[in-house]
Amino acid sequence: MNIHSLAASSTQTDPGNKRERIIHATIRLISEYGFHGTPISMIAQEAGVGAGTIYRYFKDKDTLVLEIFKQVNCAFKQTLLHGYDEGQPVRDRFLHLCRGIFQYGMKNPYEFKFIEQFYNSPYGTTLRREKIFCNCGDTGQDLPLEQVFAAGQAQQVIKALPLAALIALAIGPIVFLVKDSIAGLIQLDEATIHNTLAACWDAIQQETGTNRQPVVTPSFFATEEKP
Amino acid sequence: MNIHSLAASSTQTDPGNKRERIIHATIRLISEYGFHGTPISMIAQEAGVGAGTIYRYFKDKDTLVLEIFKQVNCAFKQTLLHGYDEGQPVRDRFLHLCRGIFQYGMKNPYEFKFIEQFYNSPYGTTLRREKIFCNCGDTGQDLPLEQVFAAGQAQQVIKALPLAALIALAIGPIVFLVKDSIAGLIQLDEATIHNTLAACWDAIQQETGTNRQPVVTPSFFATEEKP
DNA sequence: ACAGGCGGAATGAACATTCATTCCCTTGCA
DNA sequence: TGCAAGGGAATGAATGTTCATTCCGCCTGT
Numbered sequence: 079m080n081i082h083s084l085a086a087s088s089t090q091t092d093p094g095n096k097r098e099r100i101i102h103a104t105i106r107l108i109s110e111y112g113f114h115g116t117p118i119s120m121i122a123q124e125a126g127v128g129a130g131t132i133y134r135y136f137k138d139k140d141t142l143v144l145e146i147f148k149q150v151n152c153a154f155k156q157t158l159l160h161g162y163d164e165g166q167p168v169r170d171r172f173l174h175l176c177r178g179i180f181q182y183g184m185k186n187p188y189e190f191k192f193i194e195q196f197y198n199s200p201y202g203t204t205l206r207r208e209k210i211f212c213n214c215g216d217t218g219q220d221l222p223l224e225q226v227f228a229a230g231q232a233q234q235v236i237k238a239l240p241l242a243a244l245i246a247l248a249i250g251p252i253v254f255l256v257k258d259s260i261a262g263l264i265q266l267d268e269a270t271i272h273n274t275l276a277a278c279w280d281a282i283q284q285e286t287g288t289n290r291q292p293v294v295t296p297s298f299f300a301t302e303e304k305p
Numbered sequence: 306m307n308i309h310s311l312a313a314s315s316t317q318t319d320p321g322n323k324r325e326r327i328i329h330a331t332i333r334l335i336s337e338y339g340f341h342g343t344p345i346s347m348i349a350q351e352a353g354v355g356a357g358t359i360y361r362y363f364k365d366k367d368t369l370v371l372e373i374f375k376q377v378n379c380a381f382k383q384t385l386l387h388g389y390d391e392g393q394p395v396r397d398r399f400l401h402l403c404r405g406i407f408q409y410g411m412k413n414p415y416e417f418k419f420i421e422q423f424y425n426s427p428y429g430t431t432l433r434r435e436k437i438f439c440n441c442g443d444t445g446q447d448l449p450l451e452q453v454f455a456a457g458q459a460q461q462v463i464k465a466l467p468l469a470a471l472i473a474l475a476i477g478p479i480v481f482l483v484k485d486s487i488a489g490l491i492q493l494d495e496a497t498i499h500n501t502l503a504a505c506w507d508a509i510q511q512e513t514g515t516n517r518q519p520v521v522t523p524s525f526f527a528t529e530e531k532p
Numbered sequence: 533a534c535a536g537g538c539g540g541a542a543t544g545a546a547c548a549t550t551c552a553t554t555c556c557c558t559t560g561c562a
Numbered sequence: 563t564g565c566a567a568g569g570g571a572a573t574g575a576a577t578g579t580t581c582a583t584t585c586c587g588c589c590t591g592t
Contacts, residue, residue, distance in 0.1 A: 094537095096537095096538090110427060111341075111427065112339055112340075112341060112342075112426075113339075113341075113342075114338075114339060114340075114341030114342045115339075115340070115341040117580075117581060117582080118581075118582060118583080119580090119581075119582090122539090122540090127538080127539080128538060128539030128540055129539080129540070129582085129583085130538075130539060130540065130541095130583085130584075130585080131537085131538060131539070131540095133582095133583070133584080134537070134538080138582075138583075139582065139583090194425075198421075198425075198484075199339075200337060200338065203488050203490075206488075206490060207488070207489070207490060237500070237504065239497065239500055239501065239504065240491065240497055242482065242485055242490070242491040243478075243482060243497055243500070243501045243504075245481070246477075246478040246479075246481035246482040246485070246501070247478045247501065247504050247505070247508070249477075249481065250473075250476075250477030250478035250479070250480060250481035250482070251470075251473040251474045251477035251478065251508070252473075252477070253477060253481070254472070254473035254476065254477035254480070255469065255470060255473040255477070257425075258469055258473070261430045261433070261434070262434070263430075263433060263434060263469070264467065264469040270466065270467055270470055273464070273466055273470070274466065274470045274473070274474065277464065277466070277470075277474050277508045277509065278474070278508065280507050280508050280510075280512075281474070281478070281504045281505060281507050281508035282504065283507075285507075323571095323572085344546075344547060344548080345547080345548060345549080346546090346547075346548090349574095354572075354573085355572060355573035355574055356548085356549085356573080356574070357549085357550075357551080357572070357573055357574065357575095358571080358572055358573070360548095360549070360550080361571070361572075365548080365549075366548070366549090
């Protein structure tokens with residue numbers, strides 16, 4: 079798997095809309111069966127094109143999937159920023175982004191699961207570790223969610239947990255629930271979505287009231303493990 | 306020199322420990338590459354046995370993986386019940402189970418990812434939908450986590466969210482964090498684990514104080530989507 | 533008529549599974 | 563105690579299938 083052909087995308091406008099059909103077929107099938115579980119022949123059939131035609135548009139299977147991932151991932155990020163206002167309070171910005179992830183997953187189940195598949199593959203893990211990601215106007219800066227966490231911690235409205243933990247607390251439940259929804263295991267109504275998102279906020283927010291267990295600081299655990 | 310006997314181990318009890326070696330190799334490889342990404346030949350090599358030997362112990366690749374899943378899933382559930390006391394308060398029981406998942410994942414990364422892979426495969430989804438699961442002393446009753454949620458809701462210490470949402474809020478972040486840890490993307494210390502688990506509780510617990518946004522009820526959303 | 537996109541058969545590699553053979557432990561017999 | 567035959571376990575080359583990729587003749591738009 080090599081990385082080239084960044085922009086051979088549209089030699090001429092678009093002959094049929096074969097490229098699009100191939101992309102959608104790939105997303106749908108890989109989201110369900112995974113990379114190794116979806117042969118090129120299956121993609122060709124689903125797209126309604128000949129197997130050879132796929133190679134007119136993509137160098138090989140690896141390139142096909144990687145290019146689709148970049149495209150889908152960028153579109154996903156763009157979606158999150160729709161209507162996003164940096165001037166809003168931390169809680170509102172947080173909920174906007176989380177709701178965006180939720181809605182994206184509900185409206186684009188195949189893309190959502192495709193992204194999941196990719197991130198959980200060895201290739202995806204490498205990508206994350208090397209922080210390559212895609213550049214879709216992305217200047218290498220933090221994702222907005224990370225900015226929200228930083229701002230929230232500065233204002234002491236968000237817990238002083240490691241970034242990875244905050245991300246897990248925010249996104250973990252959403253991914254979990256969206257996957258269950260896509261699989262048809264549950265039916266989500268708007269109230270449940272709203273309350274779940276509020277619960278995600280409860281998880282990361284720094285309590286200021288008195289009716290809460292104190293958060294234990296790292297130094298507490300210097301010598302012992304459990305009270 | 307001698308005549309019989311140092312090892313009565315062979316014919317019946319454990320021929321070598323090949324079966325074990327095959328199982329461990331399968332878990333390790335599938336946890337990393339997925340079902341379709343790990344050929345039998347690779348499993349045989351990793352286990353240090355001939356490819357044909359695997360078929361002495363398992364009917365085919367599907368059976369191999371399914372049997373391993375049952376075994377691993379049951380062992381996982383048993384682990385969670387270690388030291389579990391139904392007489393404890395809801396919060397303590399909840400934290401015990403969540404911590405158990407966390408620790409299991411950290412100590413058994415291959416098994417943890419194997420279970421993940423399985424649940425996210427088409428087969429795993431089907432299994433979940435049909436609620437077949439394995440019966441390892443499992444009398445078909447609810448998982449302890451579900452019992453805790455039910456008890457907590459009865460006592461009004463846990464939010465009145467659908468079961469699937471509560472499970473997502475509890476397990477989602479843990480799965481997320483453990484996977485990051487296994488991938489080597491983060492380093493977890495005990496304090497972070499403790500605080501993250503506490504945050505999971507914050508997510509599902511029903512506030513009794515006054516400094517909290519009210520939880521919106523379903524009827525609120527009957528006609529509109531966003532205030 | 534022709535240039536180039538297109539489908540799908542052709543190709544060689546890789547895969548799951550089988551099977552003839554080898555290996556090694558047990559056991560009957562001298 | 564020594565020895566060799568018997569039999570189940572193990573092996574890896576053989577088999578038939580499926581895969582990714584290539585190739586070539588057809589066909590459409592111009």
